[in-house]
Amino acid sequence: MLHEAQTGLMAxxxxxxxxxALSVAPKLREGKLTAAQxxxxxxxxxxxxxxxxxxxxxxxTKLVLGDETFLRLADQFIQQEPxxxxxxxxxxxxxxxxxxxxxxxxxxxxSNGVAAxxxxxxxxxxxxxxxxxxxxxxxxxxxxxxxxxxxxxxxxLHPSAFLVESRHRLIDIWQxxxxxxxxxxxxxxxxxxxxxxxxxxxxxxxIVHRGxxxxxxxxxxxxxxxxxxxxxxxxxxxxxxxxxxAIDSSxxxxxxxxxxxxxxxxxxxxxxxxxxxxxxx
Amino acid sequence: xxxxxxxxxxxxxxxxxxxxxxxxxxxxxxxxxxxxxxxxENFFGAGGPPLRYLDKFREDYAISAHGVGLSLGSAxxxxxAHLKKLRGLVDWLQPALVxxxxxxxxxxxxxxxxxxxxxxxxxxxxxxxxxxxxxxxxLGRQILVENVSSYLxxxxxxxxxxxxxxxxxxxxxxxxxxxxxNIYVNSVNHGFDALQYLDAMQGADIGEIHLxxxxxxxxxxxxxxxxAVSDAVWKLYTVAIQHLGAIPxxxxxxxxxxxxxxxxxxxxxxxxVLERFSPATPDCAGIHHVA
Numbered sequence: 128m129l130h131e132a133q134t135g136l137m138a139x140x141x142x143x144x145x146x147x148a149l150s151v152a153p154k155l156r157e158g159k160l161t162a163a164q165x166x167x168x169x170x171x172x173x174x175x176x177x178x179x180x181x182x183x184x185x186x187x188t189k190l191v192l193g194d195e196t197f198l199r200l201a202d203q204f205i206q207q208e209p210x211x212x213x214x215x216x217x218x219x220x221x222x223x224x225x226x227x228x229x230x231x232x233x234x235x236x237x238s239n240g241v242a243a244x245x246x247x248x249x250x251x252x253x254x255x256x257x258x259x260x261x262x263x264x265x266x267x268x269x270x271x272x273x274x275x276x277x278x279x280x281x282x283x284l285h286p287s288a289f290l291v292e293s294r295h296r297l298i299d300i301w302q303x304x305x306x307x308x309x310x311x312x313x314x315x316x317x318x319x320x321x322x323x324x325x326x327x328x329x330x331x332x333x334i335v336h337r338g339x340x341x342x343x344x345x346x347x348x349x350x351x352x353x354x355x356x357x358x359x360x361x362x363x364x365x366x367x368x369x370x371x372x373a374i375d376s377s378x379x380x381x382x383x384x385x386x387x388x389x390x391x392x393x394x395x396x397x398x399x400x401x402x403x404x405x406x407x408x
Numbered sequence: 409x410x411x412x413x414x415x416x417x418x419x420x421x422x423x424x425x426x427x428x429x430x431x432x433x434x435x436x437x438x439x440x441x442x443x444x445x446x447x448x449e450n451f452f453g454a455g456g457p458p459l460r461y462l463d464k465f466r467e468d469y470a471i472s473a474h475g476v477g478l479s480l481g482s483a484x485x486x487x488x489a490h491l492k493k494l495r496g497l498v499d500w501l502q503p504a505l506v507x508x509x510x511x512x513x514x515x516x517x518x519x520x521x522x523x524x525x526x527x528x529x530x531x532x533x534x535x536x537x538x539x540x541x542x543x544x545x546x547l548g549r550q551i552l553v554e555n556v557s558s559y560l561x562x563x564x565x566x567x568x569x570x571x572x573x574x575x576x577x578x579x580x581x582x583x584x585x586x587x588x589x590n591i592y593v594n595s596v597n598h599g600f601d602a603l604q605y606l607d608a609m610q611g612a613d614i615g616e617i618h619l620x621x622x623x624x625x626x627x628x629x630x631x632x633x634x635x636a637v638s639d640a641v642w643k644l645y646t647v648a649i650q651h652l653g654a655i656p657x658x659x660x661x662x663x664x665x666x667x668x669x670x671x672x673x674x675x676x677x678x679x680x681v682l683e684r685f686s687p688a689t690p691d692c693a694g695i696h697h698v699a
Contacts, residue, residue: 128527129532132527133483159597159628165559166560168630169520213478213487213519214452256457257458258456
């Protein structure tokens with residue numbers, strides 16, 4: 128009985144019309160309000176909670192799209208890809224891919240197609256905000272190893288590190304919309320304080336992570352991005368560097384490695400397994 | 409788990425909900441409150457600013473860990489991933505109180521993320537009691553279960569809400585988080601006597617009281633946590649304290665969050681009631697109307 132009552136009430140709360148809602152709802156006491164009005168109170172509450180969660184997690188996407196378009200798409204998403212956790216901080220993981228698919232079927236004029244990429248950035252920011260802490264890497268640990276072993280080391284990114292690639296200047300757009308209280312942003316030099324052009328151009332790369340206390344966005348070159356992406360996929364230093372050099376033969380590996388360690392993008396490395404010891408009698 | 413637990417929170421000193429807009433003010437100048445209450449799910453992450461702030465606050469305040477996502481009344485089995493995160497938080501935080509609601513939040517793996525009422529039947533009672541026991545066993549400690557505001561009632565319900573809530577506590581050894589605003593809201597929405605509800609409660613079962621503001625649509629009261637506690641709820645709270653004794657009391661305010669001093673002045677009002685009306689020995693004989 129409990130299962131039927133809840134299944135019926137959930138269907139009624141999510142129903143598209145009063146007739147549909149009443150056809151699936153369990154029997155409810157009426158009194159001052161009709162059953163349909165009572166179900167409608169929950170429909171509004173649920174919509175408000177889920178819209179609110181998406182708005183909190185995707186604040187920049189909301190600004191890019193404008194309130195009206197954002198809410199229309201949020202409602203569509205809520206219907207199409209239901210919440211599957213009692214923790215609302217988990218809701219919206221697939222919102223970026225949902226927006227990406229929407230852009231194909233119904234172009235979003237206000238956003239020039241930047242919405243899906245911005246949603247991916249907002250989601251990365253959200254995950255970085257809640258990710259685990261990690262101690263900084265002491266570079267002298269690296270110096271203590273024989274140089275010939277370096278190529279086999281696998282470098283680990285900070286647990287809060289997320290790499291984002293876009294055809295839009297996401298950092299500039301994000302900066303111009305920034306209202307969040309906990310974050311700071313490092314932007315490329317010489318950025319003018321004007322509304323950025325959101326037209327797509329070349330590929331742009333960035334890393335979202337908590338460098339110290341707060342979440343930061345840092346622009347990366349294609350080679351730097353490629354290097355870190357390889358590290359994130361557990362590729363050893365030699366192969367990560369080779370991939371980066373293939374993109375940019377002037378990639379300054381050592382300088383970038385030091386920078387990435389100092390900025391806590393890279394927080395550790397695993398050493399290759401030691402050679403099997405020869406047994407001496 | 410059946411003995412009455414020790415509550416290190418001073419029951420004469422009301423607490424407030426801990427919300428991000430007040431973090432900086434609270435850090436700059438510690439507030440004169442009995443405890444702070446968090447929403448557990450906002451601290452389910454592995455690290456970052458939320459836990460870093462909480463780590464600071466727990467040095468200075470008793471903390472109550474209040475959840476909205478356990479879905480104790482769901483026909484589904486308890487969500488193991490959710491329980492695991494809750495245990496991680498509780499083990500680290502060692503809060504004075506742990507609580508969630510007498511409601512369901514989702515079913516068949518889908519979540520509405522709202523606090524929905526259950527039909528109050530023997531079947532539901534056995535089901536909720538089983539979920540409460542599982543949660544307490546898993547966490548290794550007592551939890552409090554809170555009565556929710558509701559806007560509908562199932563015709564299949566056979567047990568009054570207050571009897572159901574009391575039975576859950578007695579069958580499982582859990583405590584009750586008595587939301588006096590929710591009692592008032594439901595008494596208006598469903599037409600029962602709020603005093604009858606209070607009369608069914610025993611001080612020994614109540615681990616915490618919640619107070620919050622509601623919105624009156626003209627037809628129904630909606631529990632918004634977005635306004636000051638109403639006069640009617642303050643009156644009911646006074647009766648509750650006279651009947652139940654001093655109980656740790658929390659001011660909840662989650663939407664249209666005001667400045668900290670507004671919240672603190674609400675807490676002061678609760679303190680005044682606690683000081684003036686709580687009897688040395690809680691009155692077990694029954695409710696007396698406030699003159």
